[in-house]
Amino acid sequence: MITRADIVSLFARQGHLAYEGEGITQLQHGWQCGRLACQADAAPALQLAAWLHDLGHLMTGLEGSPTVRGVDDRHEALGSGVLAQLFGADVAAPVALHVAAKRYLVSAQPNYADSLSPDSRRSLALQGGPMSVEERAHFKARRHALDAVRLRLWDDRAKVAEWQPAGDAAALDELALLMDRVAASR
Ligand SMILES: [Fe+2]
Ligand SMILES: [Fe+2]
Numbered sequence: 243m244i245t246r247a248d249i250v251s252l253f254a255r256q257g258h259l260a261y262e263g264e265g266i267t268q269l270q271h272g273w274q275c276g277r278l279a280c281q282a283d284a285a286p287a288l289q290l291a292a293w294l295h296d297l298g299h300l301m302t303g304l305e306g307s308p309t310v311r312g313v314d315d316r317h318e319a320l321g322s323g324v325l326a327q328l329f330g331a332d333v334a335a336p337v338a339l340h341v342a343a344k345r346y347l348v349s350a351q352p353n354y355a356d357s358l359s360p361d362s363r364r365s366l367a368l369q370g371g372p373m374s375v376e377e378r379a380h381f382k383a384r385r386h387a388l389d390a391v392r393l394r395l396w397d398d399r400a401k402v403a404e405w406q407p408a409g410d411a412a413a414l415d416e417l418a419l420l421m422d423r424v425a426a427s428r
Contacts (some may be wrong), residue, residue, distance in 0.1 A: 244324045246421045248299065250414050256300040257410065262361035263404045272340045274400035275393075275412045276420070284392065287332035292393050292400075293417055295337045297321035314368040318342075329424050331386070339381075339390035340397060341369050346381045347394060349373040357398060375422055 257269030266274075276293035284292070298317030301324070322338035342363065347354040349372035355363065359410060366372075381387055407413035 243329060246418065247330065249294070249324075249328075249421065250349055250418050252297075252300050253417065254410070256303055257304070259300065260294070261299075261401070262359065262365075264402060268296060269413060270406060271400050271408060273399055273407050273416070274405055275396050276403060276416070278285050278396035278400055281394070282396070284295035285332070286420060286427065287329065288336060288389050288393065288418050290329065291325070291333045291336040291389070292396050293420065294321060294325060294333070294398060295340050296305060296325065297337070299317070312368065314365065331428055332389075333424060335384075336389040336393045338389055339384065339386055340393050341379055342373075343387070343390040343394035345370055345373045346378055347385075347391065349375075358369075359398070359401060362398070377422065 244425060252412065254270070257272075259268045260266075261268050261271040272293050276289055279289040279292035296317060298320030298339050302315050302317065303318050318338055318341045322334040325337055327333035344358070344366060347383055348358075348366060355366075355372075358366070384390075388415075415420070
């Protein structure tokens with residue numbers, strides 16, 4: 243079973259991987275998403291979900307964006323499976339639903355698709371495209387749907403090339419502390 247320490251070392255080893263060809267790294271993207279959740283006063287579990295929402299990309303270790311090659315790596319399912327064991331549903335479910343939340347928002351908010359990065363638009367088609375009305379109703383009924391939508395909107399903004407942590411070690415310390423805090427509160 244993957245431990246909290248394994249997650250930190252995964253980011254230390256693989257965090258340099260490019261995020262979706264957007265000019266930032268996976269570590270930078272996770273850190274920025276966690277910062278945005280913190281600034282929005284999200285609960286610690288949701289802050290951690292924001293930090294780790296793309297953990298599955300690191301687990302597959304795919305450089306750049308698989309979607310360029312027409313591959314959906316199902317990273318949301320991979321990451322949430324690990325997070326469910328370590329931290330429970332309040333962390334795992336928003337991660338599991340962050341791709342569905344994009345499909346929901348594209349369908350529910352007419353202007354949302356314009357705000358997406360080129361890669362997020364490309365992956366949308368691979369991930370099933372905009373939700374139908376029935377799918378939207380089903381999604382909204384999920385207990386963590388609102389958290390997943392909040393996470394998704396931070397995810398979309400956490401792609402700023404110039405926004406850096408004080409250093410990789412400092413960012414990983416923040417992550418380790420947050421994981422300890424969420425694990426202790428279960
Ligand atoms: Fe993602
Ligand atoms: Fe992301």
